Amino acid sequence: xxxxxxxxxxxxxxxxxxxxxxxxxxxxxxxxxxxxxxxxxxxxxxxxxxxxxxxxxxxxxxxxxxxxxxxxxxxxxxxxxxxxxxxxxxxxxxxxxxxxxxxxxxxxxxx
Amino acid sequence: xxxxxxxxxxxxxxxxxxxxxxxxxxxxxxxxxxxxxxxxxxxxxxxxxxxxxxxxxxxxxxxxxxxxxxxxxxxxxxxxxxxxxxxxxxxxxxxxxxxxxxxxxxxxxxxx
Numbered sequence: 001x002x003x004x005x006x007x008x009x010x011x012x013x014x015x016x017x018x019x020x021x022x023x024x025x026x027x028x029x030x031x032x033x034x035x036x037x038x039x040x041x042x043x044x045x046x047x048x049x050x051x052x053x054x055x056x057x058x059x060x061x062x063x064x065x066x067x068x069x070x071x072x073x074x075x076x077x078x079x080x081x082x083x084x085x086x087x088x089x090x091x092x093x094x095x096x097x098x099x100x101x102x103x104x105x106x107x108x109x110x111x
Numbered sequence: 112x113x114x115x116x117x118x119x120x121x122x123x124x125x126x127x128x129x130x131x132x133x134x135x136x137x138x139x140x141x142x143x144x145x146x147x148x149x150x151x152x153x154x155x156x157x158x159x160x161x162x163x164x165x166x167x168x169x170x171x172x173x174x175x176x177x178x179x180x181x182x183x184x185x186x187x188x189x190x191x192x193x194x195x196x197x198x199x200x201x202x203x204x205x206x207x208x209x210x211x212x213x214x215x216x217x218x219x220x221x222x223x
Contacts, residue, residue: 034211036154043115043202043214044154089154096142096209098156098167 002027004092006102013080014110021105022074023090030092034099035064035075038087047088048075080109113137115215117203123221127192132218134186134203142206143186145178146214147171147199154202160186193222 005024013019023033032051036044050057050064050073057064061078077084087106091099116135124130136143145157158168160178175191186205190197200219204212 032210036214041217043216046211046213049211091154096206098144098159098169099146099154099212100156101154103153 002100004090004100004102006090006105008105009103010106010108012108012110015081017080017109019077019080019084019107019109020074021088021090021107022072023092023102024070024072025092025100026071027092027094027100028071029094030100031095032093033064033066033073034091034093035062036089036091036101038089038104044089077107080107082109082111085109115203115205115213117201117215117218119218120216121219121221123223124193126195126222130190130193130220132188132190132201132203132220134188134205134215135184136186136203136205137207137213138184140205140207140213142166142209142212143178143180144204144206144212145188146202146204148202148217149199157188157201190220193220195222198222 034049035047037047038044048059048062063076066073087104089104090102093099118133143160146154148154156169158172159166177189179187200217202217203215206212
């Protein structure tokens with residue numbers, strides 16, 4: 001019940017495309033859903049996060065869509081650039097406790 | 112911009128040896144965490160620490176692991192007797208108020 005399922009495992013898009021990464025969770029006690037971006041050899045960097053009281057949050061080119069009834073949330077990257085090529089992890093936590101991470105999505109944006 | 116720092120960046124040790132991984136969290140943060148990531152896998156929670164004591168730990172965090180905040184700035188993870196399967200990236204994270212967690216660059220631990 002603590003798991004967060006993430007898909008797809010890998011994703012290739014052309015520059016300017018809109019990659020969408022999806023996550024699903026089981027634990028209804030989760031109340032915080034961040035997305036992290038990780039480049040090879042680096043630590044995860046917080047991109048954007050959402051709480052269940054809103055259905056969408058946008059920061060720059062990154063948008064989280066949240067569906068509480070379906071227990072799903074997704075990351076959309078608008079106008080993707082080659083520099084966005086990285087591994088993206090969704091995560092979830094309850095009341096600021098441990099983060100439970102998804103399996104990661106390796107995104108490649110071709111020029 | 113404040114950031115979490117970790118040392119060393121890479122540690123190579125022999126099986127059975129003790130290692131200490133060091134972290135300097137963001138200065139006004141009160142909540143500290145250790146996570147690990149085995150190569151190519153997802154990030155896994157190890158332990159959280161608040162007010163000089165462990166607040167939560169995972170099943171991975173067994174008796175060979177310990178954490179300490181020896182002074183006002185450092186946060187350490189000790190692995191008492193390393194095993195081959197402890198080889199991973201170890202990330203420290205900190206949070207001001209149990210909200211956003213900010214991760215350090217990691218220490219790559221290689222056990223031979």
